[in-house]
Amino acid sequence: MTIHRKTKKQYLTICAFLVLAALFTTALSAAGLSGDQPRRIRFELRLASYEKMDGWKSVPGPYAAKTDIWISPEAALTNAELARAWPQPDGDGFSVGFLLTEEGALKLARLTKSHVGEFVALMLDGRVVSAPKIMAEITGGRAFIQGKLNEEEARSIAEGITVK
């Protein structure tokens, strides 16, 4: 009988512990502090060229063709300049929209104003995902990473590039 009572007590303790653990995990998750935080993705925007440039590094270009592209040694923008990012509906797919900080917006405006007609490489974790041509000065600090993504992919990138 004593053994039985002990076992029952142990069961109750374990159950109570499990309930508390579940509550604690739920609370952490709700607060966004769980261990399932999105993986941080390194974001960079660099000047780029499809022609060889002295001092620039050659890396595989974007899209399926994988033509090499030369990227500037300095990153004009990094994760630090991203204020917010989100999955942005884009035609029949999604892209990643982002809004820059005040300083980031000024940097992007400076860069695009003085390099109209040139290319920029949008890079995620060191890989060029798109290399659009600068058609005009970009004011407002709002831009997109396009790449025929589905909503989940776009969300995952948006969350990853804004992890502090």
Added chain:
Amino acid sequence: MTDTDRSNYQSCLDGNLDRLLQLGEPTPRMPENLKAFIRSRLTEVGAKPESKNILSRKWAVWPLAATVMTALVLIVLWYGNSSKAVAWADVQERLEQVRTMTCMARIENSATAGNPITEMFKVYHQDPGLSRSELYVSDADIHIDEPRLKLISINRRKHDREELLRLFPGARRAEWETRIFRTNGRELHYAPAVDRAAVNWKLFNQITADKTRRIGERMINGVSAVGFEFDVPRQWYIDAFGKVRAQLWAGHDDGNVLFIEWNYRNALGQNVKTELSDIQWNAPLEANLFDLVVPDGWSIGRSETESAEYVNTGFVPGFILQIGPEGREPLVITGDVAGVVKGEQVTRPDTGIPSEVRITIQLKPEAVQRLRDYANANPDALIVADFNRQIKVVPSLTAADSSVLSFDLSVLDLSLAELEQRYFTTTIERKRP
């Protein structure tokens, strides 16, 4: 002819005849009577040179005169015929009678390096304010009964409200945009954009005849057409970055518009060419073409755009605006602002997408000139606006009207209504419909 001339002429003739006879005569002697005959004939001919010349000139003049007459007749006929052709006013009158329109729209966008991107649409319009465009997956789909569609856009426009539904069949996704137009003035001056989905033929009535130029005649689908060329007011286009040149071809006899083409450069520096062809006027259209219905099982993304037009509105006392090159004395200060003229806010409820908030101000002419002079002399200098010492933003100087500047103030995280309340001298009453 004088006697001296006649004598000189005769001696010259004799000399030439003797030389001819010496050179050309194979036999030692030519009979004198033959020489005399030739001489007399030559003398006879030489005595009437004027009449011979006159005769030959006449023969030359007749064909020339005939040609000139024919040309004159043709010119008179052409002019008379042209004068009967439709005038711009006739075209406008015909457009006033239009209630429905269908056409094919071809848009060529010379985006970046490489081949231009071409898209083909079937377009439907119906008064008042209904339009629909269908974008084909490929050109091959144009001629088949059940074409594969990449995008269907349906637009229902009222005076101060517009509903735009975009359906993407491939992704089974819909985007539903509501646009609301507000003003604190007596009336809205908003003009819908003239694009593939919302061509508004009534807008062509704003083009006066003196702003058009006849560009000739040509055949379109077997119909003789008269062409007009004119510049489209840029405010019709949201993204035009320069002159918008249009050509409109109307039936020579009835003034029905047969073909429209316009070209412009957009804000991204891309050349955009739009052609409307196979235009059918006043053909009956199925009412359900314009139904705003999302098929079952599709996902829907909603957005709301609010456009506000302000009249007699400025910044509140104490507000500070400074615009100029980075790190240098401002070229424009608060006192140079003639007024706040426009505000726009795009929100996407139920998403994490931050609102876009943009305002447009109008500057006094002398301030515009200062900015323009500086920008021309220093094309690489970045012009920055210090908005009430709260945020530095780069104004957009490429608006259709050169006296206005617009700023994206999204980073402030304030709604348009909150911006009005804090910084503007007037606010717009917002009543939810």
